[in-house]
Amino acid sequence: MDSLMNSSGSPPAYSASIAAETGASDKEPLLVSATVHDDADDEEADDAGDSTSFLSPGGTSTLRERGTKAPSVPASKRFKSFVSKVDLFPKAEEEVTVRTESGVIVSVATLVVIVFLFLSELSSYLTVQTREHMVVDTLAGERLNVYLDVEFPALPCSACQFDVMAVTGEHHESIEQDMDLIRILPSGERVKVRNADEAAAAETPGEGCRVNGFVQVTKVAGNFHVAVGRVEANSVHHRHKFALGELKAFNASHTIHNLAFGQTYPGQPLPLNGVAAVARKGPTQYQYFIKVVPTTYRSQSSGSSFTTNQYSVTARETVIDASGGGGAGGASGIPSVFFIYDFSPFRVVVEEGRMPLTHFIVSVCAIVGGVLTVAGIFHSLYYHGKKIFTVRRDAAALETSTAEGQASMQALLSGGHS
Numbered sequence: 001m002d003s004l005m006n007s008s009g010s011p012p013a014y015s016a017s018i019a020a021e022t023g024a025s026d027k028e029p030l031l032v033s034a035t036v037h038d039d040a041d042d043e044e045a046d047d048a049g050d051s052t053s054f055l056s057p058g059g060t061s062t063l064r065e066r067g068t069k070a071p072s073v074p075a076s077k078r079f080k081s082f083v084s085k086v087d088l089f090p091k092a093e094e095e096v097t098v099r100t101e102s103g104v105i106v107s108v109a110t111l112v113v114i115v116f117l118f119l120s121e122l123s124s125y126l127t128v129q130t131r132e133h134m135v136v137d138t139l140a141g142e143r144l145n146v147y148l149d150v151e152f153p154a155l156p157c158s159a160c161q162f163d164v165m166a167v168t169g170e171h172h173e174s175i176e177q178d179m180d181l182i183r184i185l186p187s188g189e190r191v192k193v194r195n196a197d198e199a200a201a202a203e204t205p206g207e208g209c210r211v212n213g214f215v216q217v218t219k220v221a222g223n224f225h226v227a228v229g230r231v232e233a234n235s236v237h238h239r240h241k242f243a244l245g246e247l248k249a250f251n252a253s254h255t256i257h258n259l260a261f262g263q264t265y266p267g268q269p270l271p272l273n274g275v276a277a278v279a280r281k282g283p284t285q286y287q288y289f290i291k292v293v294p295t296t297y298r299s300q301s302s303g304s305s306f307t308t309n310q311y312s313v314t315a316r317e318t319v320i321d322a323s324g325g326g327g328a329g330g331a332s333g334i335p336s337v338f339f340i341y342d343f344s345p346f347r348v349v350v351e352e353g354r355m356p357l358t359h360f361i362v363s364v365c366a367i368v369g370g371v372l373t374v375a376g377i378f379h380s381l382y383y384h385g386k387k388i389f390t391v392r393r394d395a396a397a398l399e400t401s402t403a404e405g406q407a408s409m410q411a412l413l414s415g416g417h418s
Helices: 042-047 075-085 102-126 194-201 244-249 355-418
Strands: 013-019 029-039 049-056 059-066 129-136 143-152 162-165 170-174 177-183 190-193 208-218 224-227 240-241 253-260 284-299 306-321 325-331 338-343 346-353
Touching: 102 244, 102 355, 143 224, 162 208, 208 224, 240 244, 253 306, 253 338
Parallel strands: 029 059, 284 338, 284 346
Antiparallel strands: 013 029, 049 059, 129 346, 143 208, 143 253, 162 170, 162 224, 177 190, 177 208, 224 338, 284 306
8 A cells, every 4th residue: 555655645445346246146256447546636647547457357447647658639739729729810818918007108199190090091091192203205296286375465366376386497487277366355255266367357446266176286386376466478488478567566574374385284284374474564475384284084983094204384575676677576575475385305104093091901901910919018128117016115215214214123122222
């Protein structure tokens, strides 16, 4: 029995089963099975126990000991054990968590910041954004429509004839087929006419004219203009012929209601729209130097895509000296309105659309995770710093109290001896 004592010194527990065959005599041996369990680790003994058999007449006694090979574990249990080891979100028991007032304050502030940043990101996701990038323009030889709407308050429609010129030598005089001429009578009434000849037949003193429509130009540098006089029919160069009286009477004051090179898209800047010029110092030449930038517009919401043009402009105003004699004048020395354009070799691609949903989800996750992490670091530094400060303060107070106690004891002992 001493050899069956467990490591703790207490006797082991026994479980025994006795089986007897029916009709057996009292002298026949009984089959006895005894199993020894260690109270301290009975479960491990069952799984890892050695078996030692003791033969007796007609029976067997079996003792299971620690340190033996355990029976095979089912695959489902092994898989469950493996999965439990890769848990990325272990939980702490409620008994080991500490809740503080500073934690509540930091938590509320964290939630406010997260909500604010989330709403800001949601607004950005719902807003249509415009992205632009530049490529080399490979579309050459195109023709495009220039849409214009210009009002001349002091010029009759018979004098408002747009001429188009290109550096290649191509030019068109008196473009009227795609223009609407609207007479502005002194009374303010507006009358539409078919062409300049019809306007000249019904012309009255003091009337103005509004020109609305488009001119078609090639994709090379050039200009279109309204100037005093008539273009010389047989001239090698583009010249206007006029009398001195016409030069002095030509008032190039104007208002540009619209000027666009091609179809417009939402939000496109049109710098000349709304520009007004008044010739207060006499006959004046107005020049608008326009840099046209080919543009491709793509919209994800509507699915539309087309080519158009943006432009930038520089304006110049020159007062003409009308004291000389009549005759033919050069283009740079006559009262006129010139729109001088040139094309950029680069093309701007404008893409309009919303932020992808995946980007929005990633941004929201980054906001939540980032704010929680920063708030956790801040509160952890505050909490542990405060804890260290409290411990040191209490230790200093205890040391002071101990020193005072020792001093009091010394004084008491000294008084007793005396």
